[in-house]
Structures are given as structure tokens and as C-alpha cells.
Amino acid sequence: MNLVHILFWFLSALTLFSALMVILSKNPVHSVLWLILVFFAISGHYVLLNAQFLAIVNLIVYAGAIMVLFLFVIMLLNLNKETEPKKNVWMKLAGTIAGGCFLISVTNVIYNAQTSSAELVNKTTLMGKGSIGLIENLGKTLFTDYVIPFEISSVLFLSAMVGAVIIGKKK
Amino acid sequence: MNQIQYTNRAKAVDRRPLNFIERLYLWNIFIGMFITIKHFFKKKPTVQYPEQVREVGTAYRGLHILNRDEEGRERCTACGLCAVACPAEAISMEAAERLDDEEHLYREEKYAAKYEINMLRCIFCGLCEDACPKDAIYLSHTFTPTNYHRKGLIYKKEDMLIPNPKTQPEEYAKAKGLIDDKKKK
Amino acid sequence: MNIYLLAIDWWFIIEKLVLIALIVTLCLIIAMYETYGERKVAAFIQDRIGPNRAGPFGILQPLADGGKLFFKEEIIPLTSSKYLFVLGPTLAMITALLTSAVIPWGTSLEIGGRNVALQVADINIGVLYIFAVVSIGVYGIMIGAWSSNNKFSLLSGLRAASQMISYELAMGLALIAILMMSGSLQMSVIVNKQMSGALGGFGGWNIWYQPLGFLVFFTCALAECNRTPFDLPEAESELNFGYHQEYSSMKLGFYLFAEYINMFMSCILMATLFLGGYDIPFVNETTLAAHIGQNWVALLSFLSLLAKAFFLVFVFMWIRWTVPRFRFDQLMHLGWKKLIPLALANMVITAALILWMNS
Structure with a gap:
């Protein structure tokens, strides 16, 4: 365990936790704020990958501008439980299927990478060595x-x- | 557009469309900033009040003072003319007859046993001063009375009496000087 | 691998921690005295004297103000969302202080044979980092505004957000011209480039080459700091007190403090980018270092940076007490239709000139 490892695990946990909170929190404004935290954690990952430019641009564009507009709109809409529209059952079903497909494809990619591609086996991060970023x-x-x-x-x-x-x- | 001009200071409003420099807005901001920086270096007219008191004119009307004569006797005879003259109805008094052994205290045979001025009502117009036939009430140069209670701003006779020339000659002379200045006016 | 933690250069860590502590303290003290300065400048411009009761010339006034804020009752409205209500001022304060990390505060010190750079982090994307921090700064205001559950606060938060996003664009475009001239996003490189100019660095200041860029940047900095004439988010006449309406005690103090720290940081940034940073005008720093020693030069250069920043802070205040507030549509008009085209034109001209000079 060195510093980069510790940071990696911490950031990963933070990312996953905040991403879950985006979905689970009842209040849409809280969701947006958790999403911003996700962006911060991802920026941290970029820094670990030595891609500082991407990290900062991610913060400026996503966390700094797009999320502000999101927050803007959601604050103005004043969404809450009482005004939440009834959702169609079919819509929910379609959402579940689409999300499930995405989950399967992502797991597949990771699984393949672990087994087939020798380059990526047992490598958590580039640990500040890459220079492409x-x-x-x-x-x-x-x-x-x-x-x-x-x-x-x-x-x-x-x-x-x-x-x-x-x-x-x-x- | 021939309007009557009451003063020669009136300026016609310039409603011409802005020219290029004015539309840039920046130049006018510079002019404005030049004006404010001139004020920055100006001498300040502030008077640091409690330490530094502004000079007031001799006719200044501040808190009331009840006069005594040279022997230290109160001049007021409780005739009530000041109360009648007062437009704010701030003055109230109670008269009493002077006893034989009080001749050194009161100048006239009748005196004000109680004399109150409600400083919350008083408008400091000075009409009481004008109305008084006995030279007994004056408006001094003291100002800004403050108090924590309304009651404290109803001034009793003791609050307003001029210092006794017998016991406090210096204070009396000082207060007397103000009154004499007023009289000259 | 196990001894990695022990292999860290501990002196380096200590040096940076001390530097961070010093810079944060400096920022806080300066922010305190900016409130005093603001009141004094306002007073002098309005032919008054200003605060002069607490201590000689009133220099203890900020302490009195701070003490007052600390002893005020802490009110959290029942209808607010509590965590966010506390998060708002915290974020505002943190983002205000974060900027100071990449500013080069002076030439390097020499302590016990070590060369100590007066800069917390000399990252190669320093300018972008500042932009990221500035763009995040709006969250403090927005979160505080929304969680107060008050219409005036919300409106003010929305104003702040739209204003900051709009002016960030022009600010960034004005900066690109600077970046093209220095060829780097690293703050230390930008400063060194300016210091190598004529007249002991004075001739190399970016403001001589980029007057238009400076003007655009300055205007945008005013807007980013929510200073008059762009203080729409706290327009008292329309929004009562703006986004900090429901705040009391030190949480309000944090918002006000953050504003002043922001002002100081943006002035430092402008001094760094346009006024030669810690360059001492008309003096060659290396020859001076040979005469009086490196540490003295570091101190002098730091003072030089502070002097430039204080001058800009003074101009900020001067403008505040001169120019009246814009209307919101005028603000948007100025931002999108005047400043962005100006900054774009400036960028294109600079690029063309650089290409022409180099060919």
C-alpha cells in the first residue's frame, strides 16, 4: 500500500458511494450535489492518472458550468414528493432493461480486460506515470x-x- | 418651451443621443472616478463630537435653564405664561406661596413648587423664553439629552436650575455668560 | 513498497504545511483589514472619516466586528435544509482560500541550504486550476441561497450563478491571450517570462502588451467577486440582503469574509498575470540577490506583489464607491455582447501578432 493506492481506494469508494447517493437521495437538489461530488472524485482519479488537464477541465466544464445550470433549473422547478408525476410502468421497465444492459456490458469489459488483455491485468492505476493527459x-x-x-x-x-x-x- | 425661470441655476436636460465616447461608457466612468478621488483627498468636515463640540451661535436654543438672581434666589414666579405660550404643551408647573423663612430662596412671593418640562415634547422654539416676564427661563447651548427611560426626559426643576452663585460661583458665572450673550441679541 | 511512506521528503511536507498555514493566515488577516479599508475608502470618498473609535485610527475595528459576529445568536431557519445551510458558507470560504495554492508569492527563500519556493503547488495547469476553483465558488452561494428556503435568497443565488458563468467566459478568453504570450499555463513560468522584460522586468509586464485583455479581465474579476457595479446578487434595494439573508452570526461572517478573500485573491491573480507578479520594477532580482542576499530579495519581492495587489484592491473599492449598480439585463448585455467579442478580438489579434513576429 503506498500513497497512490490509498488515494485510489479512497476515491473509488467516494465515487461509488456518491454515485449511489445520486440515485438514492429523495431530494433532486441533493442528487445534483452528490453528482458534483462524483465529478470531484473522478477528477481525483484523473490526477492519479497524471492527466491534470482532463481533471481540471472536468471540474471547470462539468462541475463548474453544467452542474450549475442543472442546479439552477432544479432549484427553480421546486420538485418535491407531492408534485412528482406518476410514472408509467412501461417506462420503469424500459429503464430497468436499459440500465441492466449497460451494467452487463460494463462488467463484460472489465471481465475481459482482467482475463484477456495482458496489459491491464492486475493494474489498478497508471500511478502517475502516464503522460498522455x-x-x-x-x-x-x-x-x-x-x-x-x-x-x-x-x-x-x-x-x-x-x-x-x-x-x-x-x- | 418657454418655462418661467425662478433661478438662474436651472439647467436644460441634454437629451441628444449619446456620441461614440459616451456610448463606450468607460470614459465617463473615468471622469466619475476622477471626481471621487478628488473627494478622497479633500479635508473632512467631520466634527469628532464628544471630544470636539461645534461652535453654535449665541441665539442657539438648547436645553432650558431656570435663572436665579444675584443673591441666588429663583426668579420664577409660576405665572404660567411660559406654559401658555408653549406650542408643544411641554411645560407644567405647580405654584406655591413663599413662606417667611424662604425669602432667601425665592425672589417673588409666589414660586414654582414644581416645574417640569417634557423634553420629549419640547420643540425648542424658545417661545417660553420670550413669554417670561421675570427673566426666569432661558434656552442654553446644551443639547442631545439622552436617557434610558422616558421618565428621565421629563426634566424637573432641579435638573434645570442655574447653579447657585453663592455656593457654586464659577459654574454660575459660566451659565450666566451664555444668558447675557442671549440678552444682547 | 512498504517503506514508501517513510521515504517521503519530510522537510518538504513540513515546509509546505508551514507555507499553507502562513498563506491562509495572511489571507484571513488581509480580508479582515480589507473590511476596514473598505469602510475607510468609502468614508474618505464621501468626505467622512470612517471608523476611528476602536484603537488609534480605528485599526482594531475588524476585531470588534469579528467579536460582534461571534457573539451574535446563531440562527438556522426551521424550514431550511440544515446540512446544506451549514455547507454553503463553508464552501464559500474554502473555495475562496483554495486559489492561493498556485500563486507564486515571491522569489525562493534559502533556509539551511534548502531552496524554499514561496508557492504551495507549482502545477503545470495553474491558471486552469484557478478557473476551476472560481467556477466552483458559485456553489457556496447557490447552496446557501437554496437551503435558506427564502425567495429573495433563491433569486439572488440564481443571479449569482448566471452572472458568474457568463463572466467566466470572457475572463477565460482574455486569459488565453496571456497564455499564448507566455506559452505556458504554469504560474511561475508566466511570472518569470514577465520578469525577463526590459527595465528590470518593468517593461515585460503583460499589461503593456495586453491593455485590452487587462481591461476585460478586470471587469470580469469585478463581476466574479460580486463587487459593485456588478453586485446584483446582493442588490439591497431589490433583494433585501441577497443570498445571505437568513444567515446570522459567524456563518454570515464567513460569507462576507469569503467575499473579501475572493477580492484579494483576484487582485493577487491580476497582479501575477498582468503586473509582473512579484517582480520588483526597475530592479534586476538576481544582481540584487548577489548584493543583499536571497532571503531579503524574497521578502522584497513578496512586498512588491502585495503592493500591487493592494493597489488593485484600492481600485476595486474606488470603483465600488463611484459607479452605481447595473441592471441585470445590462449586466448580461455587457457580458455576452461586449466583453466576449472584445476578448475574442483581442485573442485573434494577439495570435496574429505572435505568428507575424515569429515568422
């Missing part, structure tokens, strides 16, 4: 190897922005 390397990779997907995603964002402006203008 550093800002220089990430930038170079993004703008050389993955330049087309990068540009396509930026076009996607642009179109989303234009769409938002048009929706906003209608009223």
Missing part, C-alpha cells in the same frame, strides 16, 4: 492524429449554438 501531449494528439473528429465536434457545437440562438429568437 498532460496538456502539451493532449494538444498535439488532438491537433494531429485526431484533428478531423476534433473539428467535426466543434462544428457540432457550432450548430448547437446556432440552434440555441434560433430557438431563443423565436419568442
Whole structure:
């Protein structure tokens, strides 16, 4: 057990616990706050993987901006038990099936990784050795190897922005 | 738009559309900040009150003072003219007849056994001072009476009497000086 | 592997812990005296004298204020959610203090042969870290506002959130120009780059190259700190007291304190990014170190940084007592339609100039 191990287990436990609390807490505002904690824990994992840029961007974008908007909307909606709409049984069933499928595929990936891929066997983290997450390397990779997907995603964002402006203008 | 001008200080409101520099807003903020920084270095007019008391004019009307004559006898004869003159009805008194052995205390044959001014009602107009035929009540330069109870702000005769020239000549002279200043006016 | 914990450089840990303790104390003391400074500046601008009863010139006023706050009754409204109600001011305070971790406070000290850097963590994404902390800072306000279960508080929290998100964008864009010039996100590199400029570092300050960027950044910093003219979240005339309406005692004190720490930290940040950081103008630090010793230079450079920051704090206060508050639509208009295009233009021009100079 060294420091990285301890941190890893602590962060993993924190992530799982907060993720569970997101689903289990009755109050939607509390759910959002737990979700923010999940993001923090995941950022911690990124730091352990020596991907500081990803860690910080995760905090800025998800915890700092998107979750604020989430919180914003939920606070304004004032959701509580009394106003909760009745949910269709079919909807619940579809949700369970979709979630179950996702769970199976994720477990499968982990299981396969443990058995088939020699690279990943018994490796919990990269323990601060990887360098792909550093800002220089990430930038170079993004703008050389993955330049087309990068540009396509930026076009996607642009179109989303234009769409938002048009929706906003209608009223 | 020929409005009557009562003073020559009136300024017409400039309703022209803002020009480019004004629309930038920044320049006007700089002008404003220049004005405030000028005030920053100005001499402050503050008077540090309890340590430093502002000079007031001789006609200043503060708390009342009941006058005595040179021998230390109260001048008030409880005629009630001040109470009649008082627009706030703050003054009340009870008269009593002077006994033979009280001649050194009261100047007139009738005196005020009780003399009260409700300082919560008093508007410090000074009409009592004007109404008094006996030179007995004056408004001094003392101000800001405070108290924890309303009762304490109903001033009794003892609270207002000028110091006795016989027993406290210095204090009397000081209070007398204020009254004399007033009389000159 | 088992001796890993023992193999830690304990001196390093102690050094950092002492540094953290010192910096946090410094921030708290400065925040205390900022409240005093604010009142004095306000008074002087309004031709008054300001607090002058507690101690000579009233310099004990912050202690009196703090004592008063401590002895006030602690009220937690029955209808609030208790944990979040306490979490709000805590978060506000923590996020305000977190920024100080990546600021380089001065040139390195030399103690017993060790080179002690006056910076808690010189991470290679320092600027982004500050952004992350700033963007999280809004949670303290939002959580406190929502958990108070009060309409005014909620409205004020929403205002704070939307205002901070909007102005973060322009702030980030203004910063990108700086990052392009120094070629790094590391705070120490940004400062060193400026220190190598002409006139003992004075000519290398980023403000000479990025006046527009500084202006945009400064405006956004005002908005991020909820300072007048952008103090919409606590607009007294509309929202009574804003998001800390239901708070009392030291929890209210935490909110107010956090605000002043934020102001100090953003001034330190601006001094670091635009005014040469701990650079002593017109003096070459290395030659000076040869003359009077490294530790004295460290102290002087630290004082230089503080002086710059205090000047900016003064400007913050000066603006507060000069400019009236914006309306909310004006605020959004300024943020989205004026500052972001300006910052974008600044960024493009800087990029073009850098390319042109390098080719």
C-alpha cells in the first residue's frame, strides 16, 4: 500500500458511494450535489492518472458550468414528493432493461480486460506515470492524429449554438 | 418651451443621443472616478463630537435653564405664561406661596413648587423664553439629552436650575455668560 | 513498497504545511483589514472619516466586528435544509482560500541550504486550476441561497450563478491571450517570462502588451467577486440582503469574509498575470540577490506583489464607491455582447501578432 493506492481506494469508494447517493437521495437538489461530488472524485482519479488537464477541465466544464445550470433549473422547478408525476410502468421497465444492459456490458469489459488483455491485468492505476493527459501531449494528439473528429465536434457545437440562438429568437 | 425661470441655476436636460465616447461608457466612468478621488483627498468636515463640540451661535436654543438672581434666589414666579405660550404643551408647573423663612430662596412671593418640562415634547422654539416676564427661563447651548427611560426626559426643576452663585460661583458665572450673550441679541 | 511512506521528503511536507498555514493566515488577516479599508475608502470618498473609535485610527475595528459576529445568536431557519445551510458558507470560504495554492508569492527563500519556493503547488495547469476553483465558488452561494428556503435568497443565488458563468467566459478568453504570450499555463513560468522584460522586468509586464485583455479581465474579476457595479446578487434595494439573508452570526461572517478573500485573491491573480507578479520594477532580482542576499530579495519581492495587489484592491473599492449598480439585463448585455467579442478580438489579434513576429 503506498500513497497512490490509498488515494485510489479512497476515491473509488467516494465515487461509488456518491454515485449511489445520486440515485438514492429523495431530494433532486441533493442528487445534483452528490453528482458534483462524483465529478470531484473522478477528477481525483484523473490526477492519479497524471492527466491534470482532463481533471481540471472536468471540474471547470462539468462541475463548474453544467452542474450549475442543472442546479439552477432544479432549484427553480421546486420538485418535491407531492408534485412528482406518476410514472408509467412501461417506462420503469424500459429503464430497468436499459440500465441492466449497460451494467452487463460494463462488467463484460472489465471481465475481459482482467482475463484477456495482458496489459491491464492486475493494474489498478497508471500511478502517475502516464503522460498522455498532460496538456502539451493532449494538444498535439488532438491537433494531429485526431484533428478531423476534433473539428467535426466543434462544428457540432457550432450548430448547437446556432440552434440555441434560433430557438431563443423565436419568442 | 418657454418655462418661467425662478433661478438662474436651472439647467436644460441634454437629451441628444449619446456620441461614440459616451456610448463606450468607460470614459465617463473615468471622469466619475476622477471626481471621487478628488473627494478622497479633500479635508473632512467631520466634527469628532464628544471630544470636539461645534461652535453654535449665541441665539442657539438648547436645553432650558431656570435663572436665579444675584443673591441666588429663583426668579420664577409660576405665572404660567411660559406654559401658555408653549406650542408643544411641554411645560407644567405647580405654584406655591413663599413662606417667611424662604425669602432667601425665592425672589417673588409666589414660586414654582414644581416645574417640569417634557423634553420629549419640547420643540425648542424658545417661545417660553420670550413669554417670561421675570427673566426666569432661558434656552442654553446644551443639547442631545439622552436617557434610558422616558421618565428621565421629563426634566424637573432641579435638573434645570442655574447653579447657585453663592455656593457654586464659577459654574454660575459660566451659565450666566451664555444668558447675557442671549440678552444682547 | 512498504517503506514508501517513510521515504517521503519530510522537510518538504513540513515546509509546505508551514507555507499553507502562513498563506491562509495572511489571507484571513488581509480580508479582515480589507473590511476596514473598505469602510475607510468609502468614508474618505464621501468626505467622512470612517471608523476611528476602536484603537488609534480605528485599526482594531475588524476585531470588534469579528467579536460582534461571534457573539451574535446563531440562527438556522426551521424550514431550511440544515446540512446544506451549514455547507454553503463553508464552501464559500474554502473555495475562496483554495486559489492561493498556485500563486507564486515571491522569489525562493534559502533556509539551511534548502531552496524554499514561496508557492504551495507549482502545477503545470495553474491558471486552469484557478478557473476551476472560481467556477466552483458559485456553489457556496447557490447552496446557501437554496437551503435558506427564502425567495429573495433563491433569486439572488440564481443571479449569482448566471452572472458568474457568463463572466467566466470572457475572463477565460482574455486569459488565453496571456497564455499564448507566455506559452505556458504554469504560474511561475508566466511570472518569470514577465520578469525577463526590459527595465528590470518593468517593461515585460503583460499589461503593456495586453491593455485590452487587462481591461476585460478586470471587469470580469469585478463581476466574479460580486463587487459593485456588478453586485446584483446582493442588490439591497431589490433583494433585501441577497443570498445571505437568513444567515446570522459567524456563518454570515464567513460569507462576507469569503467575499473579501475572493477580492484579494483576484487582485493577487491580476497582479501575477498582468503586473509582473512579484517582480520588483526597475530592479534586476538576481544582481540584487548577489548584493543583499536571497532571503531579503524574497521578502522584497513578496512586498512588491502585495503592493500591487493592494493597489488593485484600492481600485476595486474606488470603483465600488463611484459607479452605481447595473441592471441585470445590462449586466448580461455587457457580458455576452461586449466583453466576449472584445476578448475574442483581442485573442485573434494577439495570435496574429505572435505568428507575424515569429515568422
